[in-house]
Amino acid sequence: MSTSLEKQRARDGWLLSAPALVLLVFAAAGPLLIVATYAFLTPGDYSGVVWDFTLKAWFQVLFERDIFDDSISMADAHLSIFWRSIRLSLLTTILTFLFGLPTAWFIATRPAKQRAAWLFLITIPFWTNLLIRTFAIMEVIRYDGLLNKALLGIGLIETPLRIMYTDTAVLIGMTYVYLPLMVLPMFAAIDRLDIRLIEASYDLYATRLKVLTKIILPIVRPGIIAGSILVFVPSIGAYVTPRVLGGGKKMMVGNFIELQFGAGRNWPLGAALSLILLLIVSVALIFYVRVSTRSDSDG
Numbered sequence: 001m002s003t004s005l006e007k008q009r010a011r012d013g014w015l016l017s018a019p020a021l022v023l024l025v026f027a028a029a030g031p032l033l034i035v036a037t038y039a040f041l042t043p044g045d046y047s048g049v050v051w052d053f054t055l056k057a058w059f060q061v062l063f064e065r066d067i068f069d070d071s072i073s074m075a076d077a078h079l080s081i082f083w084r085s086i087r088l089s090l091l092t093t094i095l096t097f098l099f100g101l102p103t104a105w106f107i108a109t110r111p112a113k114q115r116a117a118w119l120f121l122i123t124i125p126f127w128t129n130l131l132i133r134t135f136a137i138m139e140v141i142r143y144d145g146l147l148n149k150a151l152l153g154i155g156l157i158e159t160p161l162r163i164m165y166t167d168t169a170v171l172i173g174m175t176y177v178y179l180p181l182m183v184l185p186m187f188a189a190i191d192r193l194d195i196r197l198i199e200a201s202y203d204l205y206a207t208r209l210k211v212l213t214k215i216i217l218p219i220v221r222p223g224i225i226a227g228s229i230l231v232f233v234p235s236i237g238a239y240v241t242p243r244v245l246g247g248g249k250k251m252m253v254g255n256f257i258e259l260q261f262g263a264g265r266n267w268p269l270g271a272a273l274s275l276i277l278l279l280i281v282s283v284a285l286i287f288y289v290r291v292s293t294r295s296d297s298d299g
Contacts, residue, residue, distance in 0.1 A: 015165075032278075033037045038271035047265040057268035061276065078256075085253040086280070088167060089236040092174040093228050099175070099184035100227065107183075108190040119187070122180050130177065134244045141169055141245075165247035167247035173241040178234065189223025190216075222292060229288045233281050253277050 039057050042050040064075045107118040125133055140146045141163045148160035163169050193216070201211050217224070237255035246252075251259070253273065260270030 034272045035274050038267050039275055041183060041268050043266045043268050047261075047267065049267050057266075057272040060266075060269050061272050080221045081251055081253060081256050082276075084167065084250065085236050088171055088174065089232050090177060090250065091171055092235045093231045095171070095175045096179050096231050097224065097228065100179060100186055101224075103244035104183050104186035104190050104223075105165060107187050108193070119184075122183055125177075125180060130240050130242070133177055134173055134241050137173045138164070138169075138245060138258075141172055164245065165249055167246075167250055168247040169252055170252070173245040174235050176240060177241055178231045181230040181234075185226040185230065187221040189220040193219050208223075225288055225291055229284060232284055236284075237277055 001072050038049055038051055040055065042054050042056065043051040059073065059080060062075055063072050065072055077182050100139075103122075107115055107122070110118060138145075142148075143162060143164060147163075148157070152156045152160065163172070197215055198211055201215055206214070236252075237254045238252060239258060242250060242252040242255055246255075248255075254277075257270050257273045257277070259268045261274065264270070
């Protein structure tokens with residue numbers, strides 16, 4: 001009787017999850033399979049693909065062939081785009097952590113009645129479109145924007161700073177856009193911190209640095225890791241912010257993929273780049289799982 005009941009429950013569970021599984025297959029796995037297939041086909045003359053199997057797209061990711069003597073060399077432009085994407089994403093993650101940790105600590109240490117208001121202020125940017133937020137930060141850092149006017153007004157600079165259309169502009173924009181994604185997980189971790197541990201460490205004559213490195217950071221590490229993943233994953237594939245603040249000159253992987261499916265008319269190369277981007281994100285997620293598992297096993 002118990003065996004038949006367990007089988008019935010398992011059958012009901014599969015039936016209940018069937019709509020979600022179907023949606024996952026057709027909405028996620030299906031498009032991914034199409035992209036994976038395109039990466040091994042030949043580009044068409046006017047976009048699209050020709051159904052001839054080839055590894056040319058994967059070759060073009062790392063190498064390029066000279067049109068005059070057919071010599072092969074490294075695709076420096078492609079490699080620089082990948083390096084810029086990884087570098088800016090890592091810097092964005094670091095900056096959001098440096099700004100997010102004090103912010104999360106400040107909110108978590110406020111009286112309970114005030115925390116909701118501070119969290120509300122943190123989440124307000126999510127109420128607007130990403131493009132609008134990017135244009136907002138552009139108004140601050142452009143040549144005659146608020147930042148240059150303020151620096152000129154207090155006499156720190158004599159001529160306006162040229163920040164727009166540089167890697168610095170993209171970094172500032174992504175830090176501003178993704179900062180809430182770092183603050184919220186760290187706030188959740190800090191909010192569970194027992195303040196008595198800090199008081200006990202001070203009673204044992206621990207310095208502020210030791211309290212930070214030996215008590216606070218190890219305890220809130222899950223929130224730091226979660227926030228880092230939430231920032232790194234969307235920033236490495238960012239499209240809008242580099243397009244607006246980089247001006248098309250400081251391209252990242254997301255912009256490069258869009259270029260191949262658009263003006264470049266090389267869908268297989270765009271598909272191959274998409275799969276490489278997926279691989280980079282997967283490596284980051286595996287690292288997150290390993291670190292989280294290790295922290296759980298450490299208690």
